[in-house]
Amino acid sequence: MAGHSKWANIQHRKGKQDAKRGKIFTKIIREITVAARLGGGDPGSNPRLRLAMDKALAANMNKDNIERAIKKATGELEGVSYEEIRYEGYAPGGVAVIVDTMTDNRMRTVAEVRHAFNKFGGNLGTDGSVAFMFKKLGVASFAPGADEDAITNAAIDAGADDVVVHPEDGSIEVIAAPENFDAVLAGFEAAGLKPDESEVTLRADNDIAVEGDTAVTVVKLLDWLEDLDDVQEVYSNADLPAEAYED
Incomplete structure (x- = not known):
């Protein structure tokens, strides 16, 4: 770590997500749908679904919408079938990036993800090109x-x-x-x-400190990826200063 505030980074990211609440609802519904389809509609025996439902309630999502998504996933209602696809690549400054998506059209999704990397001077890699740098962890954050x-x-x-x-x-x-x-x-x-925050996430074994214009560009790439309709989560090993998040 280069001394940048971990909590400040969490809050900057959360603030940007809150400004796009409609998209956040869509992403949560997809997560609930896939979690229920894979592990069943009972949150008592499906930890992934329970976490998704907790996230939905924390975002003030209507309980009827949550139940409807579960019923679509378990076949009680007709719904769209999504598949999970992970993309890996590099942002400027050698920053490793993982993009988790849920999509009903993989050709559209890969085109949009590749465009984002190219637009901001990064490059989309092959499966496994950066995943080895990350571990899956449960993280509970306190202010x-x-x-x-x-x-x-x-x-x-x-x-x-x-x-x-x-x-x-x-x-x-x-x-x-x-x-x-x-x-x-x-x-x-x-x-x-x-x-204040709790999630199962991917964390890099080692972060890379990024400063100046490069840091600003990395933030723009991560924001662009997070704003794509098919993208659920974006992970990176960038250690970014607070000023990089300023518009």
Whole structure:
């Protein structure tokens, strides 16, 4: 890390997502649909679906819309069939990027993703070209000022792998294996603690600090990719300064 605020980066990203709430709803519905299709419509036995539903409720999505998406996925209602496709590539500055998509038209999706990389001076790679740099993790984030001792004790009791206090801003991240993440979140709930953000995500083993015009271009590429209708998540190993997010 180059000393950039992890919490500030989370908030900048969240602010941009909130400004595009309609697209966020579409992405959440697709995630609910695929999760229910693959693991069944019962969130009690489908952790991926439960996380997607939690994300939907946190975004103030109507419960009827959530139930409708589940019913479409499980065949109770007619719906669109989506497939999950991952793309990998490099942004300027040697930044590794992973793009997870859900689509009903893979030719359209790959064309749009490739165009985004080309437009901002990056290049789309082959399967596996950058994925080896990332690990799948459950991450619960707490804002600066949260009770470190209470969070640490609850995390240890619930089986988390690590608790990271970021010295740049005092924010706290609790890291867990994806299969244990539900138990960790349940442990926090039992202890009366609520993470400000929680997700199963991909994290790079090592981040690359990017500055100046290159950082601005990387942010533009990541934003462009996130704004594509078929894109669900965008991951990178870029360590970006707050000013790179300014319009």
